[in-house]
Amino acid sequence: MIYSTVNLQAATSTENLQALEEVKDFRTTDLGRGGKERWTYHLLPEAALDAELHNMSNATSSRSVDSVTFQPCAAYANLNQDRYSIEEWELPGGVWQFTAIYDGHCGHDTVNYVHRRLPSMVRMSLQALLQSAPITSLKPELVSEALRNTVRHLDESIRSDLFDFLPYDHLTKMSDAQLNRRISQRYSEWDTISTRCTQGSTILLTLSDPLKKNVWILNLGDSMAVLGGRSLSGKWSAMIVNSMHNGNNPTECQRIQREHPSERACMTDNRVLGYLAPTRALGDTWLKVPSVYTRRAFAPHVQDWLTPLQVAEYASRILTPPYVSDLPEVFHYSLDVIPKQEIILILSSDGLQDLYDSHDVQMSDQEMADRWVRLIGRHTRPTKDADLQSNLALRLLRDAVGGNNIELVSRNLTLEMEDKWMDDVTILVQRFR
Template sequence: MVYNMVNLQAATSTENLRALEEVKDFYTTDLGRGGKERWTYHMLPEAALDVELHRMSNATSSTSVDSVTFQPCAAYAELNQDRYSIEEWELPGGVWQFTAIYDGHCGHDTVNYVHKRLPSMVRTSLQALLQSAPTTSPKPELVSEVLRNAVRRLDQSIRSDLLNFLPHDHLTKMSDVQLNRHVSLHDSEWNTISARCTQGSTVLLALSDPLKKNVWILNLGDSIAVLGSRPLSGQWSATIINSIHNCSNPSESMRIQQEHPSEQACVCDNRVLGYLAPTRALGDTWLKVPSVYTRRAFAPHLQDWLPSRQVAQYASRILTPPYISNLPEVYHHSLDVPQRELFLILSSDGLQDLYDNHDTQLSDQEMADHWVGLVGRYMHSTTDIGSMKSNLALRLLRDAVGGDDIELVSRNLTLEMEDKWMDDITILVQRFQ
């Protein structure tokens, strides 16, 4: 037998020292999970933390809105599924401000569709309302209806595309051969439709009028809006604007159970049908239509992230759809800008999740008080330097990923792990001036 020999020179002492220098700031963690598995992270100096956080969160600031969107896991399958909008619309009566967060789940197709379509749908409907109204200050309930209808129409368009492509009565009569032929003949169209129907997105948006006398908040899902307010001489107070649409909210869980009496599996494991945490969302059409669509049409697409056994299990629980609601809640607030300082925090649920993982558990109100206190403290700061200067959303994100704990912030920024260990986080802070 012949062996190939490779001769390697021993590393020099200089090379050894260089190698040690390169790894001296690397540490490992088990993420509190126990067991033998460890993941590596890089301890960054304080001077580099804010710069890196600014870069990774795509932090931006406009005249009145600061934004960040953050997901440290860089694996393609785990890329950030949050999207957001910051728009100003020149309409009759002046400039309206539109801001929104869309928190996608199970893929990027539906959230991209919502991000692209919803702002223009709201703007078109609002413009029509303003042009038809006798004044440029329409009744608040009419604006609320514009927002509510736009969201529902967008969700119905996803469902209509499905039903036009594959009507229910046709599907029930088709053989497997006929169904496969129909899908293969229109492969591209079906891939688009099925992706939007098996993925979903929540929506949290704010709309304010030109004089900043009114703000409307629409919520469909489990993101959160918090209004910070204080008199010109006084303390900051925090008001949670919206209810949270997930199964941890007893009223949402009860609503679903009342809509589906005698179906024990409609809410189980604190999820709708044991599958989805949000109780209201755009898309997720497979949970809004008869189960024959899941069993015969959607199964291959669901199997991208669900084993076939689980797909069959969830399909068997779809008895009286829909289970996920597309009915948003809209809240109107009158603003008294000349007499009060005001700002609005919009965030996807990933921000709340980070605080839930802290050693000290906070109630929703305590969390809101903390956020408003922190943002209020820096609203007029003259000591901010570098990348943190003036971006209030970035300040809030830094606090959430570890604050002054350099080791925790470093770990959250640099952990080398293929799987997503942190939910997507998007924060918008809007100042009313």
């Protein structure tokens, strides 16, 4: 056997110094897991942090709303399942403003469907109300009811598509061969329907009238809305508007247990049927319809993360659906009677709250809300330059990813890891005064 010999010259001292220079700002972390595994991140200089965060979070500002949406993991950056809307509608009586955060789970199809359809549905519903009653005599409860009904109607449309394709009485009588033939003949249609039915999305939206005297906040899921105000004395206060619709909320767990009194598995490990964290959402139709749909129709076409054994186990727990609710909570505030010089509204997906778990001090939801409002309150004065500091949502995101802790911020932005190390984060900050 003939071997080839390769002669490699030893690196010079200059080259060694250059190599050391290239890695001097790299660090490793175990993410607090305590194991042997380490992941690398790049320690960025303070001057570069805000610019990097601005670019990675798609930070934007409109006349009265600042926004960011953030997922730093390179493998998931383009797979961020959060969506948001900021729209202004010219309607009878003036311009209404609509904002919303949609936090998708288990995929993109359902959250895209909600993002695409809900704003126009709300606008049509509001327009119908304004045509029947002038804005000056429009009762707030009518707007609340219209918002609630619109969200439920959208969820009903997902179920209707399923029942039109596979009526319950037909499904129970079909043989496996007949079912497979029906699905294969219209597979593209079925793929769209089944995907929407096995994915879901939460919703947190606001609607404000032309004079900014009234604001409505609708919540379905576990995103958070915080209303902040500055009093005449200059002190800021924060109020969490909505309750969390997830398994960590004892009230929600008790509600589901009351609705399914003889089913011990209806809430397991703080999850609906041991599977889903949000207790209210759009989609997740397989948890709202008879189990025959999951066992016979969804199981062969369910997403990759569930094995057939897992699907069978969850299906066996579906006895008296629905388990996930599509009934939102709607809150109305008359801003002209609130004695505050400045009023802001913060909307955030649940990923923002999760980020504070990496901080040294554990905070309650109210403590987080107080922190957010105080932080934003220090920067609410308008600036002439559209610089990084003028985006209030970006300010809040910077605090959440580490604030003044350069190492923590750098780690959260540059960690070299294939798995997501944080949930998707979306923040909208709306200024009313």
